[in-house]
Amino acid sequence: MTTAAPAKTKYEAIIGLETHCQLNTTTKIFSSESTKFDPDNPNTNISPICLGYPGVLPVLNEKVLEYAVKAGLALNCRIAPYSKFDRKQYFYPDLPKNYQISQFDLPIAEHGWLEIEIADKPNSTPTRKKIGITRLHMEEDAGKLTHGGSDRLSGSTYSLVDFNRAGIPLLEIVSEPDLRSGREAAEYAQELRRIMLYLGISDGKMQEGSLRCDVNISIRPVGQKEFGTKVEIKNMNSFSAIQKAIDYEIDRQIEAIENGDRIIQETRLWEEGSQRTISMRSKEGSSDYRYFPEPDLPPIEVSPEQLEKWKAEIAELPAQKRHRYEEDLGLSAYDARVLTDDRTVAEYFEAAVEAGGDAKQVANWVMGDIAAYLKSNVLSMTEIALKPDNLAELVKLIEKGTISGKIGKEILPELLTKGGSVKKIVETKGLIQISDTGELEKIIDEVLAAHPKEVEQFRNGKTKLKGFFVGQVMKQTSGRADPKLTNQLLGKKLPG
Amino acid sequence: MIDREQVKKVAHLARLQITAEEEEQFTTQLNSILEYFEQLSELDTDNVPPTTRAIELSNITRRDELKPFSNKKALLEAAPEREGNYFRVPQILSSDEE
Numbered sequence: 001m002t003t004a005a006p007a008k009t010k011y012e013a014i015i016g017l018e019t020h021c022q023l024n025t026t027t028k029i030f031s032s033e034s035t036k037f038d039p040d041n042p043n044t045n046i047s048p049i050c051l052g053y054p055g056v057l058p059v060l061n062e063k064v065l066e067y068a069v070k071a072g073l074a075l076n077c078r079i080a081p082y083s084k085f086d087r088k089q090y091f092y093p094d095l096p097k098n099y100q101i102s103q104f105d106l107p108i109a110e111h112g113w114l115e116i117e118i119a120d121k122p123n124s125t126p127t128r129k130k131i132g133i134t135r136l137h138m139e140e141d142a143g144k145l146t147h148g149g150s151d152r153l154s155g156s157t158y159s160l161v162d163f164n165r166a167g168i169p170l171l172e173i174v175s176e177p178d179l180r181s182g183r184e185a186a187e188y189a190q191e192l193r194r195i196m197l198y199l200g201i202s203d204g205k206m207q208e209g210s211l212r213c214d215v216n217i218s219i220r221p222v223g224q225k226e227f228g229t230k231v232e233i234k235n236m237n238s239f240s241a242i243q244k245a246i247d248y249e250i251d252r253q254i255e256a257i258e259n260g261d262r263i264i265q266e267t268r269l270w271e272e273g274s275q276r277t278i279s280m281r282s283k284e285g286s287s288d289y290r291y292f293p294e295p296d297l298p299p300i301e302v303s304p305e306q307l308e309k310w311k312a313e314i315a316e317l318p319a320q321k322r323h324r325y326e327e328d329l330g331l332s333a334y335d336a337r338v339l340t341d342d343r344t345v346a347e348y349f350e351a352a353v354e355a356g357g358d359a360k361q362v363a364n365w366v367m368g369d370i371a372a373y374l375k376s377n378v379l380s381m382t383e384i385a386l387k388p389d390n391l392a393e394l395v396k397l398i399e400k401g402t403i404s405g406k407i408g409k410e411i412l413p414e415l416l417t418k419g420g421s422v423k424k425i426v427e428t429k430g431l432i433q434i435s436d437t438g439e440l441e442k443i444i445d446e447v448l449a450a451h452p453k454e455v456e457q458f459r460n461g462k463t464k465l466k467g468f469f470v471g472q473v474m475k476q477t478s479g480r481a482d483p484k485l486t487n488q489l490l491g492k493k494l495p496g
Numbered sequence: 497m498i499d500r501e502q503v504k505k506v507a508h509l510a511r512l513q514i515t516a517e518e519e520e521q522f523t524t525q526l527n528s529i530l531e532y533f534e535q536l537s538e539l540d541t542d543n544v545p546p547t548t549r550a551i552e553l554s555n556i557t558r559r560d561e562l563k564p565f566s567n568k569k570a571l572l573e574a575a576p577e578r579e580g581n582y583f584r585v586p587q588i589l590s591s592d593e594e
Contacts, residue, residue: 089509158584160583
């Protein structure tokens with residue numbers, strides 16, 4: 001909770017998010033035009049339906065309905081047995097029909113929730129919180145405006161319109177005002193994105209506008225029941241921008257109230273450059289959308305059979321995976337969270353565990369050396385040659401003592417780029433760990449004979465030198481000596 | 497009943513500029529239309545569930561398959577104003593709104 005330093009009153013922020021998520025269907029929501037993101041070629045994916053010509057008939061894309069229902073189920077919503085589309089009317093040049101086809105009083109999904117989890121450090125206990133989902137509905141996106149004669153809308157003398165985006169399917173997801181900080185809001189948005197990516201229904205690219213979040217925020221003194229005046233913030237195109245915009249706005253509102261000013265109900269824009277929110281003039285007085293049922297689109301009645309079928313197609317979701325990794329695999333909340341952030345990583349990890357690799361060891365490899373390799377080479381988990389089976393093999397070989405962990409790390413680059421059986425590589429390269437007592441004793445004897453001065457120093461009390469001898473044995477064996485056994489044998493032989 | 501203020505509001509929402517005489521005229525006309533429809537309230541609908549449409553039809557969807565409109569050029573050419581491949585529209589905010 002953010003509190004102004006000298007203030008006597010403590011405030012809390014009441015935050016709700018309205019998220020628009022573009023679906024990754026091939027065609028638009030009501031016409032068979034492409035949804036390709038192509039800002040350099042304006043108005044190439046348009047049709048009389050997208051432009052709202054008189055007499056055209058919009059028809060719902062079946063994938064949009066399926067994705068909306070799946071998203072609703074993933075967000076623990078109740079799916080409406082009867083749902084319909086409505087016309088939301090307003091005049092703006094990005095909307096050629098002067099109305100947007102949306103859903104008003106009978107949205108496809110309502111009354112859900114998602115769980116956010118905040119775990120900062122590897123060992124910290126995570127904070128979990130359920131955030132209510134008020135509703136989820138389907139609607140069409142609008143076109144894109146470029147303002148001419150000025151950088152900003154005010155001052156421009158004309159505007160250019162690209163309708164390629166008009167008619168791209170959107171899910172609008174509205175949260176309950178359950179969020180209390182910028183951090184929680186950013187985490188909520190990330191979890192929402194994760195769920196969409198797990199479902200495979202959106203690409204979740206914030207920079208390209210596939211995922212857009214508007215924030216509603218007010219503050220009130222702790223203990224007060226009534227909400228304060230609500231301000232809307234737009235224009236944040238990253239999760240950190242959501243967090244920063246909210247934290248800025250909380251401070252701004254507290255300061256205003258402390259100074260005796262009134263909070264004005266308005267829309268503000270987050271300015272990335274100056275890291276602040278600025279007031280945006282409202283489009284026009286109070287909006288009056290005059291919703292009415294869309295006569296061109298018949299209602300939607302999802303049958304119980306259809307619902308069951310779609311439910312069965314939903315794979316395990318991030319929150320379920322996190323819980324399972326902790327409870328069944330004994331991983332820390334932090335590890336579970338890192339591993340499940342990306343579905344391909346989670347599936348890789350699970351396949352390696354399935355193939356017999358110890359969960360904690362597999363997790364260490366995936367989150368450590370493999371993640372570092374992916375990052376430095378800008379690759380995704382599906383692009384490496386090391387198969388989950390072979391990672392499991394690597395983990396098992398180390399566990400059995402066939403090779404040392406050090407050798408494992410050494411051969412990893414080759415495994416990542418070329419793949420193949422770990423055992424074969426280890427055998428052809430002669431990297432198998434020396435765990436035979438007799439063999440090791442022979443090497444140790446040689447090492448001791450070659451360093452009489454150090455042996456004497458050790459025997460005179462300089463016991464720190466043991467590390468030197470371990471190093472020498474490793475050098476002699478190219479790192480193949482069993483470190484535990486080496487230590488043990490040196491412990492016996494060194495004192496003489 | 498609809499009054500003159502409501503007629504003015506509806507005209508504004510529809511971006512229609514109407515004269516004082518028209519306000520008067522439309523108030524009378526709209527009222528007689530509403531009165532005509534009032535006849536429907538004679539029916540007892542207590543036991544009739546509300547509906548938004550008169551045709552029994554639901555779940556009409558299409559496959560997610562590309563069938564692009566072939567004459568896109570004509571759509572751009574039909575616009576009153578264009579610039580390259582963009583539609584060009586007049587100033588969005590009038591100066592008094594700034």
